Amino acid sequence: MMIQELYRALLEQGASAQHHQGEVKLHLPKALDAALKQQLIARKDELKQYLLGLYASASQAPVIKPVERTQAHFPLSSAQQRLWFLDQLQGNTIAYNMSAAFTVSGEFDLAVLEQTMQSIVARHEVLRTRFIEVEGEGKQQLVSAPAQLVSSHDLSDLTASAQQTQLDALLAQEAAYAFDLSTDSLIRVHYVTLSPQQGVLMFNLHHIVSDGYSVALLVKEFSHTYSALIAGQEPELAPLPLHYIDYAHWQQNEARTHYQAQLDYWVKQLADAPEVHTLPVTGQRDTLQHPAQKFTQQLPEHQAKAIADSAEALQLSPFAFLHALLSLVVARHSHSQDIVIGTPVENRLQSGLQSLQGFFVNTVPLRVSTEFDTLMEYFEHVKSINQQALANQELPLDQLIEGLQISRSQVHAPLFQILLTVEGTPAQPVSTQFNVADVQLTQQVLPVTSSKFDLDINLVFNEQGLALNWVYDSHLFTADYITKLSTHLSQLIAALVPQNLAS
Structure with a gap:
């Protein structure tokens, strides 16, 4: 790694x-x-x-300091501004819902569940924030947490088939819930009782107050807090040095000059970059929101290990290695050697941000050329591109788009329409199970309803090997074509084992 x-x-x-x-x-x-x-x-x-x-x-950047909580409202971060504007434009869209559901095995205490959620929401200001309009601008406003955070549903009297029908309806209903950013609690929790020893726990957050890192942190704090409370103890979590409002204020008031050097890098790196990928599409682009579909291919454990071995031999991370291979596949199908793929970065470099809930994640464009004589030269190029992107990850995407003077389009995302994320490593695979006190939680796979990109590729090192997850716009791509892309990527992975690279 x-x-x-x-x-x-x-x-x-x-x-x-x-x-x-x-x-x-x-x-x-x-x-x-x-x-x-x-x-x-x-x-x-x-x-x-x-x-x-x-x-x-x-x-080199100004230090983030707590701001006085004497104002009626506070500025949004750049990332929050973008989501607030989209919400105003599209009207309570569900595109930025972050839903998760867990099967619960064991005796789960609903009173302690409520206490746990109240403790977490009290700890993190951003989870009790509303977003209002003030003189035409979005602002965030601190409010009290709702008296009841957890909604409970008892289906234990129903037959198994009736339970499943009701459960599926609840899951679909929650996934389709359109948050009102100005009035709603932006974290919703449901618990469905199936029997004294079985249930389903559902979470739904709006992206404007959370991101992937925050969800992992939420799970960790949830486990710690519930386990302490069920044992009759007080949770022992270190006090938070800052809150998200402090970060947003710092970003809007003090960090802009710090971003200039990063903007200079990106302007040079993305000069004359293609505006849209040239993968063959079957449908005509339009302004409508089309349903997304998902295709998953599971690679075995030995191939996952081969990826780690290959990456280590090249002094690459598994992400950079897989990014290099995916770019080759996209280049082949695009008939282009200039490939731009976006990837999310945590963007928590400043001191005090690592323990906070909030929307910190930024997305950076990785532009690579596949025009090299040898694989080794190409891999060195990809390694350099990834390292430079990480070094310049703080510049908000919207400010980058403005700095590049890119014309906004209503039919495709700016800068890139293909997103890549990689989770876990072969040494530390992503697990769908974790224990909270004497209760086991297993994450469910929820259906995909929409995608913000033409292609959203999520590669997950799991206990079975490597899962290649392709979420795609079904108006632009067919299932057969996505299967072909995944097959070509898996074939390339199989071909590039360490001994082949060495030769």
């Missing part, structure tokens, strides 16, 4: 870093994964240099 992925894995297991007078000290949890500990020992010096560089980069 790349050094930044090692650092993230350490943070997820409870490690923390402190920087003082040019020195970095890493605090490790007592129960650290053995494989991760081995990686840390082997790459201690490399991690130290990475952290020193990270702190040096962050130190």
Whole structure:
């Protein structure tokens, strides 16, 4: 894994870093994964240099400080402004709902569930924020949490088939819930009782208050808080140094000059980049929201390990390696050697942001050329592109689009229409199960209803190997064509094992 992925894995297991007078000290949890500990020992010096560089980069920006809570409302971050504007334009769209459902096995205490959610919402201001219009601009306003956060549904008296029918209806209803940003609680929780030992827990958040990193943090805090409360103890979570409002205020008032150097990089990097991919499409682009479809191909465990081995041999992260291979497939199908693919980045470089809920994630365009004589030269190029993108990840996407003076289109996303995310590693696969006290939660696969991109490709290292998930606009692509793309990517993965790369 790349050094930044090692650092993230350490943070997820409870490690923390402190920087003082040019020195970095890493605090490790007592129960650290053995494989991760081995990686840390082997790459201690490399991690130290990475952290020193990270702190040096962050130190060039103004420090984020708490702002007084004496105002009636506060500015939005750049990312929030974009979603608020889209919501105003489209009218309570469901495109930015973040839904999840978990099968619960064990005796789940609904009173403690309510206490847990109240504790988390009290801890994170952004989860009790509303978004209002003031003189034509979006603003965020702090409010009290609802008296009741969890809605409960008891289906235990129904037959199994009737339970499934009702459950499917509830899941569909919640996924289609259109948040009113000005009045609704932007985190919704439902618990469906199927029997004393079985149930389903549903979450629904609006993206304007959350992102993928925040969801993982929410699960971690949920597990810790519920486990403490069910044992009759107080949760022990470190006080938050900041809240999202402090970040938004800093971004809008103090960080703009810090972004100029990053804008200069992106203007140069994206000069004359293609506005739209040239993959063959079957439908005519229009302004309508078309249904999305999903195709999944599961690769076996030995291929997942081959990817990690190949990436390590090339000194690439699994993400960069898979990005390189996907770009080759897209280039072949596009008849183009100039490929732009977007990817989300956590964008939490500033001190104090790692423990916050909120919409921090930024999306950066990765522009690569596939015009190289050898694979090794090409992989070095992709590695450089990824490293430079991470070094310039803070510039908000909207400010980048404005800086590039790109004309907005109503029929396709600006800069890129293909998105790539990679989750987990073969050493630390993504698990769909976790335990909360004596209860086991298993994440369900929910149906896909919409996509903000032509192609949204999510590659997940799981316990079975590597899942290739393709969410696509069904108006532009057929199922057969997406299957062909996935097959070509899997064939390329199978071909590029370490011994082939070495030769």
